Amino acid sequence: MKVFCFGIGETGSKLVDTLTEFEQGSPADFIVDGVACSTARADFQSLDTIPQSKQLVFGAGDTATDEAQAAELAEEDHRQLLRGTDDAPVSRADAFVICAGLGEVTSGASPVLAKHLKRVHDQPVYGIGVLPELEETHRVDTALRTLRKFVAATDHVIGADAETAGSTEAAVTAVTRRFGTLCAAGEGGDGIAESVVDASEIINTLRGGGVATLGYATSELPERETGGLTQTVKRLIGADEPDPVDDLDAQNRITTHTREALLGQLTFPCAVDSTSRGLVVVSGPPAWLNRSAIEQSRSWVEDETECLEIRGGDYPRPSANQIGVLVLLAGVSPAERIEALRAAAEGSEQTSE
Structure with a gap:
């Protein structure tokens, strides 16, 4: 799935930057373009891949003190936000993120x-929304309000929880790898899938709105046998063949990683x-993509999940030395996590009184 990405604020901009990396x-190109947006240029200091021409400051120099004011600034200056699409190949994108x-x-600008x-x-x-750690009590209440509006304004929001990941940086890294793998799976690359996970599969999975989550587990594969004169000659003349795969090992890895x-x-x-x-996507060298295990x-x-709408597919990567399983769950209820965030916000209010 090809995506046109916008990053809002410091964390959102860094997420797009990391996704671009x-x-x-x-092996697949899936980002049509990436734009960073914020009310302060200082939020762009850590960016490595987004050019300055795609770093947009909105709000006419004003500073918001809460997400509601950020939303107002975004509404007043929405043309500046949309300037990121000017002269860009928007028609190539299957979706905006x-x-x-x-x-x-600044996240208050996201729904706008x-x-x-x-x-x-x-x-x-x-949307991809990173929620703060519970100890960041000054941010938890903002996150709850923004999440509600973000879900209402978008076709789906993929959540990334900093508390679960251990830090905001870790949450960004985790969701980047998962979402990047999801998008890359249907964009060709260096292998031909038996069951292609194209943009329509992802869009159908995310239809109906709500909150989604991504799971991923992987392991390194055994090193190939590279010694011996015969093997060396075969590689030189292009007749090198992959080492035989233990079907039982392939099945065990796929089923175990799915559970993880x-x-x-x-x-x-x-x-x-x-x-x-x-949606379940299994990636790795073609010989390791055991059809029985995938099904x-x-x-x-x-x-x-007690859900009858679970799609499946494979993402062949001939040059990879890992096998991995990606799971996308859409339209989920994160009630327990939301309650924990709400309790942290209420505790902060009581402490400040």
């Missing part, structure tokens, strides 16, 4: 940008049986 190391640290004041993108363009608009991805590696904790739709894993996720 991930794409540069991926707005990234934001939901605890930051989503509204105007949907007004001007036909593609779906998704679903039950312990989600970007946003949720009740998995609240899932409305889902078994998809069926297992279907049983665990």
Whole structure:
């Protein structure tokens, strides 16, 4: 799935920057363009891949003290936000993605940008929202309010929980790898999939709105045998063949990683049986993509989530030395996590009184 990315504020801009770095190391091109937006140019200092021409300051120099004021500034200066699409190949994008640290004041601009993108363009608009750690009490209340508006304004929001990941930086890294893998899976690369996960599959999974979460688990594969004169000659003449794969090992890795991805590696904790739709993508060298194990894993996720709309696919990567499983759960209920955030916000209010 090809995406046009907007980063709002410091965390959102860094997320787009990190996603661009991930794409540069991926065999597939999936980012049409990336834009960073904030009310302060200082939020762009840590960016490495987004050029200065795509770093947009909005708000006419005003500073917001809360997310509501940031939303007002974004509404007044929405043309500046949309300037990121000027002269860009927007028609190549299957979707827009707005990234934001939901605890930051500037995140209030995210729903406003989503509204105007949907007004001007036909593609779906998704969000990636990073929620703060519970100890960041000054940000938790902002995150709760912004998340609610963000979900209402977009076609779906993928949550990334800093508390679960251990830090905001870790949450950004985790969701970047997962979302990047999801987008890259259907964009060709260096292998041909038996069951392609194209943009329509992802869009169908994310239809209906709500909150989504991504799980991912991976392991290194055994090193190939590289010694011996015969093997060296074969590589030189292009007749090198992959080492034989133990089917049982391939099956065990795929099924084990599926369990790990679903039950312990989600970007946003949720009740998995609240899932409305889902997608399972297995990536790795073609010889390791055991069809029986892929179908078994998809069926297992279907049983665990009690959801009959679980799609499955593969992402062949001939040059990879890992096998991984990505799980996308859409339309989930993160009620327990939201309650924890709400309790932290209420505790902060009581302490300040």
